[in-house]
Amino acid sequence: MTDDDGNSRLSRLADEVEALQLKAGAELLGHAGDMLGNHKVGTGELKFLVKSLCDALRDALRIAESRGERLPARSACESPEDPDDGPVLENGECE
Template sequence: MAPGDGNSPLSRRADEVEALQLSMGAQLLAHACALLDDRKASAGELRFLATRLTEALRDALRVAESRGERLPSYDDGDTDADGHPEPTEAAESS
């Protein structure tokens, strides 16, 4: 199996890490909603929350960028005989 085929041990591990990061982000978002509804939340708690949310957003953006790099690139108007978009040469060689 080639490292870039999406089924290598490294690719599977990356997928697991990404899934964990996104799951943790979703849990943090639920906690954030609850904390923001609490009018007694201290400035320190809100600052801590903002720091954790920043980390979760950074992870989510990294996941999105990584997954986006794995998608084929399409040029406008390039379609196959059935009208489906065809990847550009750059996407085919990656």
């Protein structure tokens, strides 16, 4: 099995780490909503929240980019719903 195999040990480990990062980000987002509703939260706590949210967003963007790179390339003429849509004409334009 190669590392490029979507079912390799490395791929499974990466999927597990990504799942944990996304779960932590979702939990942080819920916590942020609670904190923003509490008028007694201090500036230091809000700064820490913003830093944590930035870290979680950075993780989510890294995950999205990584997963996007693993998707097969699609023609500019293909719609996401139907890859058979939009044949390319000889001049390179979409039909």
